[in-house]
Amino acid sequence: VSLMKGIEQSSHLRASQIITEVTGVSANRVAVLSGPNLAREIMDGQPAAATVACTDEDAAHRFQKVCHTPYFRPYTSTDVTGCELGGAVKNVIALAVGIASGMGLGDNAAAMLITRGLAETTRLGVAMGADPLTFSGLAGMGDLVATCSSPLSRNRTFGTHLGHGLSVEQAMAATRQTTEGVKSAEAILALAHAHDVEMPITEVVSALLHEKVTLDEAAAALMQRPPKPERCPP
Template sequence: METTGMAEKRIGIVGGGAWGTALAIQAVRAGAQANMLLRDADLAARMNQNRENDLYLPGIPLPAGLNATLNADDVLQADAVLLVTPAQFLRDSLAAIAGKWQRDVPAIICAKGIEKHSGALMENVVRDVLGDVPVAVLSGPTFAQEVAAGLPAALTLACRDREMGKNLVEMIGTSAFRPYYSSDVTGVEVAGAIKNVLAIASGVVAGMKLGDNARAALVTRGLAEMSRLAIAMGGRAETLMGLAGLGDLMLTCTGTLSRNYTFGVALGQGQSTSDILSSRRSVTEGVHTAASVTAVAEKYGVEMPICTAVNQVANHHAPLRETLDTLLNRPFRDEH
């Protein structure tokens, strides 16, 4: 196990899924005590006794410095708290613990999405519930299983306060888990949310057997959609070319460990949204975000035909072949 040599660091993790567990394991590797806040008492007891998250990350041993608990006080007495609940549940999760949050403790957002009913990015959700607490966003091309296994990964940690961002990078980073600092919180958030929608589209292409040419075209034009909205919302173009943008898009649009990609594959093979989701334990964020991003794009006057098509098929039962034909018959235009 690699550690930084810093004694008695404490990192809290809100969320007990695969990604929360992987980040808790990484926190221990970085030299911290990791306390995970769970809602499932039976799962917490099994994790502490058997040293495994058998529901969400089976087969990966949990290190001695990781503790699962139902007690928010144990988790919030920390140097930083990672928020790893799914995006659509983040507001309710925070509301349950807001009264115990210490105002100087950074909230590191690890959820990727846009809130469905409000169109809010996760930073805005955190500030709505917790007020003026320090906020950072951790995002990039990472599968939980690989991070938990200690395989190399690089990602972006965005924070408007450079000094705090750099401190957080040192707090959670190791040689095999490399956060790169950015000040572009908005760009990183938009990229992390929209890549899930585009991964569904990429999966549909694979499920319909439309070929590698089509998938390459879709991912590239999807990146253009992502960039247009991020810039319209105040993000920077270069962020979309980095780990949180292009990097995460490449991974999620091609990796079979991606829930969004495999959802799209099943959709392309003719399965319905309800049937696919009912067979899954983990949340497929892109389905919810497809609806959110369509509304946000309309608000900002940004054209996003691929994301709109995903929303129509995944959330409104639009015929897949007809929706594809509509996309393919759009007028020719300049690339940039």
């Protein structure tokens, strides 16, 4: 069972693919748990839900029974790819929301980033064979909202430090926790390029992390993109 949310930098593989490669087990024996699961709240026994995905539906149901508690409610899925991509890309979008917050931008900007972040996550997911409906569920929209909105979110907190003008190194020291979005942004962007998918928020965040653009240039890059229909083909 994989609880990891990220994309490996060197291979651009998802966690379940790495597990399969390293252990030699078949893909239908690897399950993924993902969703809006801020660890501190779960440790306190506060209500939460998640998606447990496995290509073997019976295995998903077995794991669902094992981890179902009065305060933790798991739902099943067979869309491992969608669950893993939702859990990986939301960290990058949370960085963007944190950056906007640190720059003093308002709730409209946050809502825009969350919504358009979901759109680019879905585009990548569909291009990689995921079910688009996964991204409207717990492993998609649910995880995205929690990570982008909560002060407990490490990635949002890291982004806020960047928005205040701290360097990446200074933000790392201030956050003092692993921020998966920082490590995964470039790998996710590489997947987007490989599948010919536009991911403008991810692209700007990656450029900012590598100091290729300033904060003001990053904001301008997103707002000055050519206008287009809201619902574009994947």
